[in-house]
Amino acid sequence: MEIKDVVIVGAGPAGLSAAIFTSLDGWDTLLLEGEWVGGQAAIAYTVMNYPGFPPNDGAFLIENLQEQVTSPPPKGVGAEIRQEKAIKIDTEKKTVITDENQYEAKAVIIATGSTMQKLGVPGEGQFVGKGVSYYAKRDYEKFSGKKVLVVGGGNTTAKSALLAKTKAEEVFLIHRRDSMRAYPTMVRRLQKANVDIRYNTELKEIKGDGTVKRAVLFDNKTNEEKEVPLDWIIICVGTEPNTKLAEESGLAVDESFVKVDDSMMTSKQGIFACGEITGCDNHLVSCASDGATTGMAVSEYLALEKVKKGEMFKGAINGKYADEYLQILKEG
Ligand SMILES: Cc1cc2nc3c(=O)[nH]c(=O)nc-3n(C[C@H](O)[C@H](O)[C@H](O)COP(=O)(O)OP(=O)(O)OC[C@H]3O[C@@H](n4cnc5c(N)ncnc54)[C@H](O)[C@@H]3O)c2cc1C
Numbered sequence: 001m002e003i004k005d006v007v008i009v010g011a012g013p014a015g016l017s018a019a020i021f022t023s024l025d026g027w028d029t030l031l032l033e034g035e036w037v038g039g040q041a042a043i044a045y046t047v048m049n050y051p052g053f054p055p056n057d058g059a060f061l062i063e064n065l066q067e068q069v070t071s072p073p074p075k076g077v078g079a080e081i082r083q084e085k086a087i088k089i090d091t092e093k094k095t096v097i098t099d100e101n102q103y104e105a106k107a108v109i110i111a112t113g114s115t116m117q118k119l120g121v122p123g124e125g126q127f128v129g130k131g132v133s134y135y136a137k138r139d140y141e142k143f144s145g146k147k148v149l150v151v152g153g154g155n156t157t158a159k160s161a162l163l164a165k166t167k168a169e170e171v172f173l174i175h176r177r178d179s180m181r182a183y184p185t186m187v188r189r190l191q192k193a194n195v196d197i198r199y200n201t202e203l204k205e206i207k208g209d210g211t212v213k214r215a216v217l218f219d220n221k222t223n224e225e226k227e228v229p230l231d232w233i234i235i236c237v238g239t240e241p242n243t244k245l246a247e248e249s250g251l252a253v254d255e256s257f258v259k260v261d262d263s264m265m266t267s268k269q270g271i272f273a274c275g276e277i278t279g280c281d282n283h284l285v286s287c288a289s290d291g292a293t294t295g296m297a298v299s300e301y302l303a304l305e306k307v308k309k310g311e312m313f314k315g316a317i318n319g320k321y322a323d324e325y326l327q328i329l330k331e332g
Contacts, residue, residue: 004030006298007096007105009086009245011066012039013284014200014275014291015111019069021295022109023077027302027316030034030105031069032098034085039113040239041284043137045159050111050284089249091268106305107298110258110273111291114239114282119151123206124234124235131212136234143167143232149215150195151203153177160187160236163196168232174203176220206233241277243301253277258302263301264294270305272298 005027008015015031016038022029033095036042044058053061072078084098089108091145094105116134118124124132133139136150140163148168150161153175165171190197198217199259204225205216212233218225236311243253252259252267257279264272274280274294306312 001095001102001104001201002030004028004097004102004108005302006030007032007103008109008111009089009096010034010036010080010111010113010242010275012041012113012275013062013065013285014113014280014287014294015039015109016062016065016069016076017288017291018109018111018274018295018298019079019291020077021292022298022302023069023079026305027106027299029079030095030103030121031079031081032084032086033081034083035064038082043135044156044284045137045163047284058284063248086245089245089271091249091251091266091271094270097253106270106302108271109294109298110251110277111275111294112245112277113241113287114241114276116235117238117240119203119235119237121203121205123208124214127206127208127212127233130210131208131231132206132233132235134235136163136236139202139232139234140164140167145169146171146231147229148232148234149174149228149230150201150234150236151175152238153179153181154236154238155182155186156309157236158182158190158233161190162193164232164234165193165195170196172198174198174201174217176200176202203233203235239276239282241279243277246273246277263297264290265301270301271300 006029008031011031011033019029019031041058042062046055047058048055068076069079086096086098088097092106119241140230144167146168148164150173160175161171173195188304200221202218204218207214214227214229216227246258247253258273258277260273260278272294274290280286280290
């Protein structure tokens with residue numbers, strides 16, 4: 001069993017930002033990532049709303065962030081990222097179990113984010129990876145000469161359709177309402193790129209033989225159903241928080257988000273959570289900020305735990321020093 005000061009589960013914007021703050025305060029920090037570093041942000045196309053980052057690819061932002069997190073000082077903060085999926089957390093012992101290892105931590109941060117929401121229509125599960133996907137950026141290179149359907153009405157849906165259009169022969173977008181939720185500029189870009197937008201239309205079923213061949217669409221104004229031939233479907237109807245690990249570990253969950261108090265601590269002592277699983281606004285800047293707040297809170301918690309045991313620690317903790325903590329303790 002390896003011992004760490006802080007183990008962070010999930011290396012998306014929230015987990016990576018938390019690691020910056022715990023590492024800068026001198027705590028030995030390990031991030032565990034089950035899929036790809038950067039989470040949803042790594043597959044965001046043109047990020048237009050991150051302060052100090054002129055519109056560019058999300059992967060570029062994450063590349064810089066990963067370098068900052070893992071490079072030793074002075075270039076970065078020297079935290080470690082390991083490609084391991086956490087399968088269990090013992091919230092009493094503060095141990096994190098992965099397929100390969102077990103870690104004991106003084107504090108654990110859960111930052112498992114969200115995954116793309118499923119529609120639950122017949123054929124969806126059967127054709128995932130065979131013509132059904134949730135992230136255009138991971139598949140669009142395969143769209144040359146293909147007819148692609150994009151489902152949803154938000155900015156991510158619009159960006160998926162625009163990306164698909166760079167390769168596909170034909171892209172059409174369906175949305176169950178009579179207008180898009182996406183920014184008006186995004187809708188204008190879709191129109192300019194000749195993406196065929198069909199409102200009041202729902203996906204009812206996906207059909208094929210090995211790969212996707214057809215989709216059954218339903219017009220919810222006329223109640224008409226029709227089958228259309230196509231090659232690929234990108235489902236982009238929002239995200240759902242990844243709370244399974246937290247719930248199975250016995251942490252309190254409220255309205256499908258992990259419950260945290262003002263210091264970002266969950267219902268268990270020393271187990272913290274941040275980012276989209278806590279209900280944070282679904283934006284990069286919000287999740288990075290939430291992670292930073294959590295990193296600082298964890299740092300204070302660890303310092304206080306040391307002082308309570310009569311141990312000293314090196315360095316400044318958020319600008320405070322050990323004697324100030326002792327004073328806080330004396331004052332009760
Ligand atoms: C296609 C797309 C485009 C977007 N574009 C923008 C944009 O332009 N601007 C913007 O502000 N926001 C955008 N967003 C939203 C933004 O990316 C998210 O709000 C942000 O990434 C959430 O951060 P997070 O760290 O909370 O979670 P996530 O980014 O979801 O990261 C969570 C990480 O935890 C990992 N994980 C989960 N379970 C485990 C486990 N058991 N063990 C180990 N690791 C685990 C996941 O693999 C993932 O890497 C976009 C999202 C998508 C999907």
